[in-house]
Amino acid sequence: MGWRRWGPQLILAGALAGLFALLAHNLQVNLTRTGLGLSFGWLSQPAGFALGQHWLPYSPSDSYAWALLVGFTNSLLVIAIALVLATLLGALAGSATYSTNLLLRRLAFGYVALARNVPLLLQLLFWYFVAFLGLPRTPLAPLGELLTLSNQGIRLLGLPLSVEFSALLVGLTVFTGSTIAEVVRGGISSVPRGQWEAYRSLGLSDPTGLTRVVLPQALPAILPALTSQYINLAKNSTLAIAVGFADLYAVSDTTITQTGRAIEGFLMLLAGFLLLDLLISGAMGLLNRLVLRRR
Structure with a gap:
């Protein structure tokens, strides 16, 4: 019984390990023949470029x-x-699709439809070239010293933010928030309608009922899909190169261009994002188990 259960899995794991070892060996042999070989000694050399x-x-x-x-x-x-x-934007938009206010509900559906169907790259270019670089050179202060805006950058609570960072942050937030809104809407729809009638019979308003009754029950349905959206956001951040922000991908690309160590550079890039995705998956898995345990 034990062999039937674990035998095929061990055989498959061994085959995959052997295939990986063969590919790694062939890569090392071919690199050695060309006089390159795998080397990471260049990591200690001066970079020579600014960020x-x-x-x-x-x-x-x-x-x-x-x-x-x-x-x-x-x-x-x-x-x-x-x-x-x-997450905040998606939760608000997803909850607003169940609002009794017709205008708010239509605005939420319109935002989701627009943000989900426009490619993220186009949205980043819009926020960078149109929204932020289109600002006047003289700083605007819509919130006094709390927030100042100009085409040279943004200052929020005294913290200077570059135009590139701001465009990437807003683009990722708006795009991912629309997909999270759909996840939240789907999770809310999984809660039985009787729960809505129950909190309304107690005299609770819809916003209070959503936050205290419906959303806590929808979390087990929301969290697994939310994990995928978080990982997608992390991977989509590599589009930062389109707006000139010096993220890991942009720095790796410059490093590979200068050193010619493409394989080593991409291996470290893959390892960096794999570590990041594993951290997100692990944290969300822990949160999901805590939610299920509390229920």
Whole structure:
């Protein structure tokens, strides 16, 4: 019984491991024949290029390894902020599709339809070239010192944000928020209608009933699909190169161009995003188990 259960899986795992080892061996042999070989010694060499925005201290004299770490940090920051904002926007839009207010409901459906059907790359180019670079050079202060806007950048709560970072953040938030809204709407629809009637019979308003009664029951249906959207957002962040933001992909691309170490560069790039996706999946899996345990 044990062999029937685990035997085929062990055979498959062994076959995959053997295939991977064969491919790795052939790659190493072919690289050696061409005089290249796998080498990571170039990581300690000076990068020699500047980065438009960085949250860690960086100068062109720093090593390639540090430049890649700075790019990875930039990716982490924009992804983390976009995840929070897209979740809030998606939850609001998804809940608004069940609003009794006709205008609010139509606005929510219109936003989802527009943002989901326009490619993310086009949205990023719009936010970069039209929305942000189209701002006047003289700073605008719609919220006083809390927020100033210009085509040179944005200052939010005293924190300077580049135009590239802002365009990428808004684009990822708007695009992913529309797909999260559909996930939330689907999760809400899985809750029996009797729950709506129950909270209304208690005199609760629709916003209160949604947040305290319906959404907690919809979470088990929402979280698995939400994990996929979070991972998609992380992968979509590589489009930052289109607006000139120095994320991990952009820094890797520049590094590969300068060093000619394409295989090593792409291997590290794949490892970086694999680690990021595993962190997101692990965190969401833990959250899903906590929700199920509380139920």
